[in-house]
Structures are given as structure tokens and as C-alpha cells.
Amino acid sequence: MITLSGIHKTFEGNPVLRGVDLTVGRGESMVIIGGSGSGKSVLIKCILGLLTPDIGEITIDGAAMTPKSQTGFLDRFGMLFQGGALFDSLPVWQNVAFRLLRGPQKAQAREIAVAKLAQVGLKADIADRYPSELSGGMQKRVGLARAIAADPEVIFFDEPTTGLDPIMAGVINDLIRNVVTELGVTAITITHDMTSVDTIADKVAMLHDGKIRWTGAKSAMETADDPYLTQFIAGTTDGPIKARW
Amino acid sequence: MLGALAALGRFAIFTGQTISHLARPPFYGGAFGQALIQIGYFSLPVVGLTAFFTGGALALQIYSGGARFSAEAVVPQIVAIGMVRELGPVLVGLMIAARVTSSIAAEIATMKVTEQIDALVTLSTHPMKYLTLPRVLAATLMMPLLVAVGDTIGIFGGYLVSTQRLGFNAASYMQNTIDFLEVLDITSSLAKGAVFGFIAAIVGCYYGMTSERGAMGVGRATKGAVVAASVLILAANFFLTEAFFST
Numbered sequence: 001m002i003t004l005s006g007i008h009k010t011f012e013g014n015p016v017l018r019g020v021d022l023t024v025g026r027g028e029s030m031v032i033i034g035g036s037g038s039g040k041s042v043l044i045k046c047i048l049g050l051l052t053p054d055i056g057e058i059t060i061d062g063a064a065m066t067p068k069s070q071t072g073f074l075d076r077f078g079m080l081f082q083g084g085a086l087f088d089s090l091p092v093w094q095n096v097a098f099r100l101l102r103g104p105q106k107a108q109a110r111e112i113a114v115a116k117l118a119q120v121g122l123k124a125d126i127a128d129r130y131p132s133e134l135s136g137g138m139q140k141r142v143g144l145a146r147a148i149a150a151d152p153e154v155i156f157f158d159e160p161t162t163g164l165d166p167i168m169a170g171v172i173n174d175l176i177r178n179v180v181t182e183l184g185v186t187a188i189t190i191t192h193d194m195t196s197v198d199t200i201a202d203k204v205a206m207l208h209d210g211k212i213r214w215t216g217a218k219s220a221m222e223t224a225d226d227p228y229l230t231q232f233i234a235g236t237t238d239g240p241i242k243a244r245w
Numbered sequence: 246m247l248g249a250l251a252a253l254g255r256f257a258i259f260t261g262q263t264i265s266h267l268a269r270p271p272f273y274g275g276a277f278g279q280a281l282i283q284i285g286y287f288s289l290p291v292v293g294l295t296a297f298f299t300g301g302a303l304a305l306q307i308y309s310g311g312a313r314f315s316a317e318a319v320v321p322q323i324v325a326i327g328m329v330r331e332l333g334p335v336l337v338g339l340m341i342a343a344r345v346t347s348s349i350a351a352e353i354a355t356m357k358v359t360e361q362i363d364a365l366v367t368l369s370t371h372p373m374k375y376l377t378l379p380r381v382l383a384a385t386l387m388m389p390l391l392v393a394v395g396d397t398i399g400i401f402g403g404y405l406v407s408t409q410r411l412g413f414n415a416a417s418y419m420q421n422t423i424d425f426l427e428v429l430d431i432t433s434s435l436a437k438g439a440v441f442g443f444i445a446a447i448v449g450c451y452y453g454m455t456s457e458r459g460a461m462g463v464g465r466a467t468k469g470a471v472v473a474a475s476v477l478i479l480a481a482n483f484f485l486t487e488a489f490f491s492t
Binding site: 045048049050071074075077078079081082083085086087088098099102146156 | 271355356359360361363364366367368369370
């Protein structure tokens with residue numbers, strides 16, 4: 001279980017997170033939605049330890065996330081970055097097996113990488129290609145294969161469908177849902193794509209103005225009477241959320 | 246002034262952290278091997294060409310300058326001492342700043358912009374151990390070798406010009422060169438190489454790691470790294486020369 005209590009984060013006097021409280025249960029797929037600039041990426045980076053909250057505590061299975069304990073937690077995490085964040089200088093299979101190549105499974109690393117590529121619908125013949133030789137959708141899939149390569153307990157997805165056409169976005173959403181279901185992992189996804197929410201989420205949290213505005217089961221979203229959530233789902237300009245120009 | 250001091254402090258902390266990782270496992274041998282090849286082997290052509298033409302030009306200059314007071318015969322000695330003590334290490338250092346510092350800064354800054362540095366962290370890999378330490382170590386170890394190659398080719402350039410154009414006897418030119426050089430000349434040259442290599446790599450890594458976001462950030466990091474490394478190499482050259490040869 002991942003628990004966030006009173007998380008605050010400010011950048012150069014600009015408060016981005018203003019007291020985020022959130023609990024993600026084991027094996028749950030939590031999708032955090034919110035407008036551009038609402039602090040979703042900052043929140044996920046705080047959980048991963050890439051940023052340190054100014055105030056507040058993050059615990060994983062009851063143990064506090066601190067700079068000292070970060071490495072231990074990261075060994076249990078996988079992450080799919082918005083742009084893939086594949087290492088340009090390494091071929092695809094070494095990207096996927098990056099963690100394995102530096103651990104006890106080094107000898108089987110390539111074999112596992114190819115199996116993980118197959119799991120995300122990619123053929124073995126791309127294993128020796130470089131990321132720059134792949135399309136955006138393929139790079140996302142390789143990123144997903146890398147995220148699941150070491151069989152993590154928690155996987156983070158940062159805007160997994162951004163920049164993809166609707167069909168490829170659907171493919172990625174389905175892959176994420178399948179991976180989460182098959183592996184039984186805890187998943188935290190940040191997105192503003194409501195199609196992703198429909199496919200991936202068990203639970204949804206809406207981040208607005210640096211706080212969790214609404215949280216609940218995906219099925220409860222349609223009947224929620226929160227005007228912010230309603231406006232976000234409808235995608236209209238009329239409502240309490242003001243468009244940022 | 247305060248801003249400059251703060252920047253200096255950040256650079257000092259970065260340098261200290263990099264050195265501290267030397268003593269702490271893991272060590273990424275593959276990344277180190279790649280850095281050795283990139284920094285050492287692939288720099289050989291530019292180092293060789295720079296040193297060759299500089300040695301040749303130096304011989305011509307000393308010959309024509311020396312002719313003003315009938316001292317043309319000192320060409321072998323001055324080419325040797327000039328190349329080994331000064332021009333070899335400094336020119337190789339500046340070439341490495343242009344070629345390696347810029348490449349390191351641009352590569353790491355791009356990795357930062359595209360979240361590859363964050364990805365390394367999430368894969369339980371310390372960016373300083375994986376990116377900075379191998380490059381700094383490789384540059385520090387390879388630069389003395391590159392300087393030795395540069396010194397040798399520079400002297401050879403002077404030898405070729407002197408024997409083919411200026412009428413020097415080949416055997417006596419080589420004998421004069423060998424007789425005149427002292428061990429301190431060579432050790433100072435190699436030591437300067439090691440220091441310049443360290444500066445070139447650590448500055449590139451620092452500017453890359455601290456670059457701002459976006460294409461402009463990568464450009465600024467690269468430009469700043471080359472300028473800072475070049476100035477630091479020239480400043481370090483002065484202090485090392487002072488330390489080795491002040492009487």
C-alpha cells in the first residue's frame with residue numbers, strides 16, 4: 001500500500017502541491033487525472049523519490065520513503081515515462097534488460113528482454129535496433145517492456161498515450177490493462193486522457209490546485225456531484241476550472 | 246559576485262561527489278570501457294593533426310626568429326621543449342575541451358531533457374556512477390597518453406619541416422632533441438595531461454547534469470562547458486607550470 005500524507009512541493013515560490021493525501025491499495029490501478037500543470041508529474045516524481053517533498057510523508061507498505069531507503073523501493077518499482085526515456089546509446093534489448101544486466105539475472109537478460117518485448121506485442125527482430133529507429137508507439141511499448149522487465153510490484157505510467165494516434169493509444173491502454181491484470185501489480189497512472197481512465201483505472205483521483213479534489217471508484221465518476229470532476233470529464237470550458245492561457 | 250561563488254560551490258560539491266564515488270561500488274566497467282574508446286581512441290586523429298602542424302609551424306617560427314640573432318641551430322631543442330612542456334598538453338587539452346567536453350555536455354544535457362537521467366534513477370542506477378565517474382576517470386587516464394602522442398607527433402612535425410625544408414641533418418636533429426629533454430619535462434607534460442583531462446570531463450558532466458530544460462538549455466550547457474573547460478585548462482596550465490618550473 002502506498003500512502004501520501006500532506007505532500008507539499010513548491011518551486012521558486014510557486015506552490016505546486018498543497019497538501020496531497022492519497023492512498024493506493026496493493027494490486028489497485030489508480031489513475032490520477034488533472035489538467036495540464038496541475039502537478040501530476042511532480043506528484044509521481046515525489047513518490048519515485050526523484051523529487052523530495054517540502055512537507056509531508058510518503059510510505060510504502062508502512063515504511064517511509066526517504067533518500068536512504070529510496071534505492072530499496074526503486075528495486076520494486078517500474079516506470080513508463082511520457083516520452084519513453086529510452087537510452088539512445090543502447091539497443092532495444094539492453095534498454096529492456098537494463099536492470100537485469102546489473103543483477104543476478106545477467107546471463108538470462110537477453111532472453112527475458114525478448115520475452116518481455118513479446119508480451120508488449122513486439123517481435124524479437126527489433127531487439128538489436130536502436131530507439132531512434134523505432135516509431136513513437138514502438139518506443140512506448142519498449143518503455144513498457146522495460147518497466148515490467150524486472151517484475152516490479154508497483155508500476156508508474158506517466159501520460160502513457162500522449163503523442164500517439166487514437167488507435168495506438170488504444171493499443172497502449174489495453175497493454176497496460178493486461179500487464180496490470182496479469183502481473184497483479186499496483187499501478188499508478190497520471191493522464192488527462194479519459195479513454196485511458198476508462199481502460200486502465202480501478203480507482204480515480206482528481207488533482208486540482210495542488211490537492212486531491214475527488215477520489216473514488218471509476219464507476220462512481222459518472223454520478224459524482226463534484227463540479228470540477230464533472231467539468232473535467234465533459235471537457236467543457238464552462239465551470240469552476242478556468243482555462244490557463 | 247554571490248552568484249559566481251554559489252556556482253563555484255556547486256561545482257566543488259559536484260566534483261567532490263564524483264571523486265567520492267570512486268571508493269563506492271558498483272563500478273560500471275562497460276561504461277568506462279566505452280568512455281576510454283570515445284575519449285582516447287577517437288581523439289587520436291584530431292590530436293595527431295593538431296600536434297603535427299603545430300610542431301611544423303613552431304620549427305619554421307623558431308628558425309626565422311632565431312635567424313635574427315644567428316640562433317637557427319636551436320630549432321630541435323626549442324621545438325622539443327616547446328611541444329613537451331607547453332604546446333603539447335595545452336593544445337591537446339583545448340582539442341579535448343572542444344571535442345570531448347562539448348560531446349559530454351550535450352549528451353548528458355539531452356539525456357536530462359528527455360528524462361533519461363530520471364529513468365536511470367528509477368532503474369536503481371546512480372547517474373553520477375553511470376555517467377560521470379566513467380567519463381572523468383577515462384579522460385584523466387587517457388589524456389596523458391594523448392599528450393604523449395601529441396608531443397611525439399609535434400616533435401616529428403618539427404623534425405620533418407627542419408630536415409626537409411630547413412636543411413637540418415636528420416641524425417643530429419634527433420640526437421639534439423633526445424639530449425635536451427629532461428625527465429621533468431616529460432613528467433610535467435603527462436601530469437598536465439591528467440589534470441586537463443579531469444577538467445575537460447568533469448566540466449562537461451557538470452554542465453550537462455545542471456542544464457536547463459529544452460533545446461536552448463542543451464545549447465547553453467554545451468557552450469558554457471567548452472568555454473569553462475578551456476579557461477580552466479589555461480588557468481591550470483599556468484599554475485602547473487609555476488609549480489613545476491618556478492625556480
